[in-house]
Amino acid sequence: MKETFGDGGAAPAPAALAAKVRTLAPSMTRSMQRVAEAVANDPAGCAALTVTGLAELTGTSEATVVRTARLLGYPGYRDLRLALAGLAAQQQSGRAPAITTDIAVDDPIADVVAKLAYDEQQTLADTAAGLDTVQLGAAVSAAAAARRIDVYGVGASGLVAQDLTQKLLRIGLIAHAHSDPHLAVTNAVQLRAGDVAIAITHSGSTGDVIEPLRVAFERGATTVAITGRPDGPVTQYADHILTTSTARESELRPAAMSSRTSQLLVVDCLFVGVAQRTYETAAPALAASYEALAHRHRR
Amino acid sequence: MKETFGDGGAAPAPAALAAKVRTLAPSMTRSMQRVAEAVANDPAGCAALTVTGLAELTGTSEATVVRTARLLGYPGYRDLRLALAGLAAQQQSGRAPAITTDIAVDDPIADVVAKLAYDEQQTLADTAAGLDTVQLGAAVSAAAAARRIDVYGVGASGLVAQDLTQKLLRIGLIAHAHSDPHLAVTNAVQLRAGDVAIAITHSGSTGDVIEPLRVAFERGATTVAITGRPDGPVTQYADHILTTSTARESELRPAAMSSRTSQLLVVDCLFVGVAQRTYETAAPALAASYEALAHRHRR
DNA sequence: CTCGACATTGAAAATACCTTTCAAGTGTGA
DNA sequence: TCACACTTGAAAGGTATTTTCAATGTCGAG
Numbered sequence: 001m002k003e004t005f006g007d008g009g010a011a012p013a014p015a016a017l018a019a020k021v022r023t024l025a026p027s028m029t030r031s032m033q034r035v036a037e038a039v040a041n042d043p044a045g046c047a048a049l050t051v052t053g054l055a056e057l058t059g060t061s062e063a064t065v066v067r068t069a070r071l072l073g074y075p076g077y078r079d080l081r082l083a084l085a086g087l088a089a090q091q092q093s094g095r096a097p098a099i100t101t102d103i104a105v106d107d108p109i110a111d112v113v114a115k116l117a118y119d120e121q122q123t124l125a126d127t128a129a130g131l132d133t134v135q136l137g138a139a140v141s142a143a144a145a146a147r148r149i150d151v152y153g154v155g156a157s158g159l160v161a162q163d164l165t166q167k168l169l170r171i172g173l174i175a176h177a178h179s180d181p182h183l184a185v186t187n188a189v190q191l192r193a194g195d196v197a198i199a200i201t202h203s204g205s206t207g208d209v210i211e212p213l214r215v216a217f218e219r220g221a222t223t224v225a226i227t228g229r230p231d232g233p234v235t236q237y238a239d240h241i242l243t244t245s246t247a248r249e250s251e252l253r254p255a256a257m258s259s260r261t262s263q264l265l266v267v268d269c270l271f272v273g274v275a276q277r278t279y280e281t282a283a284p285a286l287a288a289s290y291e292a293l294a295h296r297h298r299r
Numbered sequence: 300m301k302e303t304f305g306d307g308g309a310a311p312a313p314a315a316l317a318a319k320v321r322t323l324a325p326s327m328t329r330s331m332q333r334v335a336e337a338v339a340n341d342p343a344g345c346a347a348l349t350v351t352g353l354a355e356l357t358g359t360s361e362a363t364v365v366r367t368a369r370l371l372g373y374p375g376y377r378d379l380r381l382a383l384a385g386l387a388a389q390q391q392s393g394r395a396p397a398i399t400t401d402i403a404v405d406d407p408i409a410d411v412v413a414k415l416a417y418d419e420q421q422t423l424a425d426t427a428a429g430l431d432t433v434q435l436g437a438a439v440s441a442a443a444a445a446r447r448i449d450v451y452g453v454g455a456s457g458l459v460a461q462d463l464t465q466k467l468l469r470i471g472l473i474a475h476a477h478s479d480p481h482l483a484v485t486n487a488v489q490l491r492a493g494d495v496a497i498a499i500t501h502s503g504s505t506g507d508v509i510e511p512l513r514v515a516f517e518r519g520a521t522t523v524a525i526t527g528r529p530d531g532p533v534t535q536y537a538d539h540i541l542t543t544s545t546a547r548e549s550e551l552r553p554a555a556m557s558s559r560t561s562q563l564l565v566v567d568c569l570f571v572g573v574a575q576r577t578y579e580t581a582a583p584a585l586a587a588s589y590e591a592l593a594h595r596h597r598r
Numbered sequence: 599c600t601c602g603a604c605a606t607t608g609a610a611a612a613t614a615c616c617t618t619t620c621a622a623g624t625g626t627g628a
Numbered sequence: 629t630c631a632c633a634c635t636t637g638a639a640a641g642g643t644a645t646t647t648t649c650a651a652t653g654t655c656g657a658g
């Protein structure tokens with residue numbers, strides 16, 4: 001005959017394992033208590049063990065381990081082990097509040113990854129929440145209809161400018177990125193009504209970027225500023241202002257890092273908006289550029 | 300002979316299973332993809348199944364299930380199942396519903412913003428979860444001690460390469476970004492042991508980037524690959540592999556967009572890691588560059 | 599103090615599950 | 629069209645889990 005234990009009524013409890021162990025402890029034999037204790041004390045560790053392993057650890061036998069599992073309400077050790085793994089995962093994920101602190105010089109690399117990822121996620125959420133969709137829509141409309149689009153950005157923002165330009169080119173629009181202030185200005189002079197000029201500057205006060213935008217503005221082009229300071233000097237020449245979020249920075253995490261994340265999201269939104277409005281031409285252009293690149297990949 | 304799959308280096312990933320499935324999907328066979336898909340779609344359900352059960356559910360064989368588990372980085376199905384149980388428990392204990400739909404041509408601009416922000420956040424989480432901190436640590440150590448660091452990247456990855464270079468320069472290291480494949484190779488020839496070469500390519504098969512990395516590798520430099528395809532050609536010349544996540548893409552949201560987000564996070568982690576290890580020189584260098592820029596702001 | 603009934607326990611057999619092997623099927627490039 | 633490499637599942641081969649069962653220990657009654 002089969003040995004039967006447990007009340008049978010209790011479903012395989014998910015989380016309240018420690019409690020169950022305490023409740024059932026009095027009705028357990030000595031060896032079973034040892035097993036139950038081990039399980040309650042270190043779910044994660046026990047989840048890594050086989051029946052044999054746990055039996056050895058507790059100085060008992062496989063049979064006892066199985067009996068304990070049964071008493072705790074599981075069909076067998078296999079299922080207890082699964083529950084244990086779940087429990088371990090849960091309580092591990094529970095303890096992750098420490099990410100809010102700054103990155104320290106002696107943080108282990110895993111913490112650095114977690115903190116950076118968290119911060120950037122935060123930045124994205126903030127940016128999305130703070131973005132004025134009306135202004136964005138207006139900028140999109142202007143860009144979609146533009147004869148030509150010039151983008152100004154220096155330093156880290158210069159890369160964002162290039163990113164935007166690359167993508168716009170891919171959907172068949174005419175776009176240029178300028179990080180050389182002189183060339184930017186001389187190009188801005190060529191702009192006229194119907195063209196679009198976009199300045200990207202986190203501080204909102206980068207002279208090298210403001211100057212070409214001013215020229216474009218005066219030439220009658222539609223001007224857009226992507227900046228973290230909606231009250232900064234750059235905005236006085238901007239028809240549309242797209243605000244990026246300013247995350248807290250620390251010594252090891254320069255402002256450039258999160259502002260870049262924020263700027264890229266804005267730029268992506270701008271791009272997708274434009275792609276939507278020019279879908280007829282954008283879709284085949286994207287497909288074509290994709291196709292063209294296939295040849296440059298090795299097998 | 301024993302069949303061997305998987306990279307072995309990847310530790311049994313804790314949470315980033317869905318991401319891992321996406322990353323590895325391209326290198327899977329059809330039946331394996333069916334298994335992987337089932338696992339990614341319903342971790343909880345699959346955790347309740349035995350190998351045989353999962354094989355039947357997916358219309359494949361036990362062998363295929365085991366192979367898939369291996370490819371995902373686990374020693375066997377047993378361990379995958381444990382991980383699944385953990386995952387199931389985790390995601391049961393509270394999670395947002397997720398904005399799963401693709402961006403459509405007629406989405407209002409506000410939806411575009413929300414979806415893009417959500418997707419990029421997801422990409423960040425996946426990347427952070429899937430990043431091998433051991434590999435990262437090794438790359439950091441090498442870079443911190445390097446005489447010189449060369450970074451290769453073309454197209455969108457070229458901007459990421461520049462971003463990394465800009466930051467490394469700011470903390471006083473000698474770093475160069477190359478997007479011209481000819482110049483990249485001719486520069487790679489100059490590298491020797493103690494130098495570091497970093498290749499950035501989402502596809503893992505961009506010849507223009509692989510070639511200079513190969514040269515650097517053969518010259519004895521420490522080589523690092525930042526790629527979304529840990530099994531791609533680029534990795535054969537890489538001492539350390541940093542895996543970026545592959546998010547689902549759609550027509551309006553090219554892969555380049557999320558891969559860039561992922562790459563930037565990796566690059567940021569690398570940078571911060573290096574800055575930590577070279578803190579004595581990095582801190583004053585950062586302060587100095589900050590100071591130098593102040594003059595370029597108006598008012 | 600001795601005996602017997604019963605509970606507890608672990609060794610070992612039996613089973614279920616997981617892993618590996620291998621041959622047949624399938625597609626792919628020369 | 630053929631040769632080749634890759635993919636796949638059936639079945640053999642191992643492990644882990646479960647069950648059985650006999651040995652041992654416990655405790656109360658005579």
